[in-house]
Amino acid sequence: MTSLVSSIRENYLHTLDQIATAARKSNRDPQDVRLVVVTKSQPIEIVQAAIEAGVKILGENYPEEGVTKIQSVPPQSGVEWHMIGHVQSRKARLVADHFALLHSLDSLKLAQRLDRFAAEGNRILPVLIEFNVGGEKSKGGWDASDESNWNALLPEINSLLDLGHLRVHGLMTMPPLETDPEQSRRFFLRLRLLRDHLATQLPRGDWRELSMGTSADFAVAVEEGATLVRVGTAIVGARRYKSDAEREA
Ligand SMILES: *Cc1c(COP(=O)(O)O)cnc(C)c1O
Numbered sequence: 001m002t003s004l005v006s007s008i009r010e011n012y013l014h015t016l017d018q019i020a021t022a023a024r025k026s027n028r029d030p031q032d033v034r035l036v037v038v039t040k041s042q043p044i045e046i047v048q049a050a051i052e053a054g055v056k057i058l059g060e061n062y063p064e065e066g067v068t069k070i071q072s073v074p075p076q077s078g079v080e081w082h083m084i085g086h087v088q089s090r091k092a093r094l095v096a097d098h099f100a101l102l103h104s105l106d107s108l109k110l111a112q113r114l115d116r117f118a119a120e121g122n123r124i125l126p127v128l129i130e131f132n133v134g135g136e137k138s139k140g141g142w143d144a145s146d147e148s149n150w151n152a153l154l155p156e157i158n159s160l161l162d163l164g165h166l167r168v169h170g171l172m173t174m175p176p177l178e179t180d181p182e183q184s185r186r187f188f189l190r191l192r193l194l195r196d197h198l199a200t201q202l203p204r205g206d207w208r209e210l211s212m213g214t215s216a217d218f219a220v221a222v223e224e225g226a227t228l229v230r231v232g233t234a235i236v237g238a239r240r241y242k243s244d245a246e247r248e249a
Contacts, residue, residue: 002049009053011235012037015218019229022222033222036082038214038232040065041239044072050236051077059103059230061085063094070098084172084211084230086140093117096125103172103211103228106130106140111160118165126167128211128228129157133190134176141173144194154201161205170209170227171195181217188212188224195225 213221
């Protein structure tokens with residue numbers, strides 16, 4: 001094992017350990033939480049080392065960068081690829097063709113495009129719906145910062161369930177950046193309560209997944225019900241380069 005592989009492995013196992021501790025603390029089964037290792041803006045060597053270290057799910061933010069990486073690792077490596085970043089309309093086909101789960105479905109228009117491309121590719125694309133629970137202008141997703149507006153979201157969310165080649169499995173959020181992870185708890189709680197609301201109001205949907213928590217706050221997210229956490233820097237270190245999309249932003 002190279003030192004890169006063993007250090008990623010050590011960080012990965014330590015993160016799994018922290019997830020298990022947080023799950024038990026809230027009387028949850030640690031098996032109900034999946035760890036997505038975020039390799040955006042990391043070179044392919046890091047992806048290969050992460051796979052060798054035993055990582056099972058990799059998360060990417062930019063479709064083209066993600067597809068390049070997907071195509072450069074052997075399919076028999078058995079790793080699952082998730083798209084976790086904003087998808088521009090013109091990149092929708094890449095996502096529909098190559099990813100096992102889209103965490104960040106953030107508009108009806110994108111949903112309709114993905115549905116069309118998934119239909120053409122003869123597949124069903126699993127997705128999570130992104131909600132903006134902090135109300136920041138810079139963040140994507142349906143604005144769910146004000147509980148009194150949740151019912152107004154229902155018709156559009158309901159229409160997502162009608163798209164035959166998308167399959168909604170739950171919710172995702174990227175809350176405001178806080179210095180103290182405890183400050184993020186209310187946002188994670190809000191996403192969980194919204195999930196419970198959708199499950200009651202739109203019972204034909206599958207609302208089981210909650211994708212929330214990053215390196216800074218995944219333990220708090222697990223305590224509040226996360227079923228998927230997205231952890232990058234704590235496992236694979238600081239990002240090495242800025243991708244085109246980040247430079248554009
Ligand atoms: C980059 C990113 C992460 C991971 O952040 P870290 O701080 O590196 O753990 C998680 N989710 C999304 C949507 C991201 O863009």
